[in-house]
Amino acid sequence: MIPRVLTVAGSDSGGGAGIQADLKTMLALGVHGMSVITAVTAQNSVGVQGAWELPVEAVRAQYRSVVDDIGVQAVKTGMLASAELVEAVAALISGTRAPAVVDPVGVSKHGDALLATAALDSVRTTLLPVATVATPNLDEVAQLTGVRVESEDDLSRAAAAVLSHGPRWVLIKGGHLPGDAVDLLTDGSEEHRLRAPRHGNRHTHGTGCTLASAIAAGLAKGLTVPEAVIRAKEYVTGAIAGGFALGAGIGPVDHGWRLRG
């Protein structure tokens, strides 16, 4: 049977990030994508013009509908908006026997808040502990742990600080550092540095969502965490290389590059 992957995230009306990025990534990687929508954003290439959360019962009901009937081989979380939603989703995941990729989305590429500051504590105490892999970027690492990463040398210290909150693995995304795009994956005993050449392309809307969904797709296919992350990094690097202009600002990555060969 085709592996089934569930994304629990916000909708990006512009189609480059959020639920839309997740489902496109899952299609491109050969798994069946399903969604629990946590919030709706009015968003495009220049920013987030509005955001509306769904009631917690609507989020729980979507999750139960999918998991109780169809079943899931992996779950991915993205924008969760509020402390109440973070806690509800963490509780749902802890009752599900499937690996979970937690992308602790804090702000959009344009600096718009996608998570209430008051929810950070719930991310630390309820969501990170149920993650198989957490995938913070450098701003999220700073918000969650206070560790500021200024060079590649700081990545191990940042990873240890995130691991202290309980995820099995952490992937620190160093995409915002100058030089090569280097990410650090570790479970506290083994450490992998994933390096890709930096693309000068400014059309990078959706990189984080795409990477986390690709990892979830790999886990659903039965890959180990390091294998899933290595393959996901290859996929997102190709998607960034193909990022294209849409609208007046930052365009999306190319989710379909592998389908077109």
Ligand SMILES: Nc1ncnc2c1ncn2[C@@H]1O[C@H](COP(=O)(O)OP(=O)(O)OP(=O)(O)O)[C@@H](O)[C@H]1O
């Ligand atoms: N210009 C680039 N060239 C190559 N790889 C990149 C580039 N920018 C980011 N990456 C890689 O893309 C992946 C996503 O990292 P990034 O730091 O952009 O995530 P993010 O900030 O969470 O994304 P988002 O803006 O969607 O929230 C990482 O593997 C990172 O190394």
Ligand SMILES: Cc1ncc(CO)c(N)n1
């Ligand atoms: C809905 C949504 N989720 C995640 C991101 C990632 O930044 C975004 N821009 N929008």
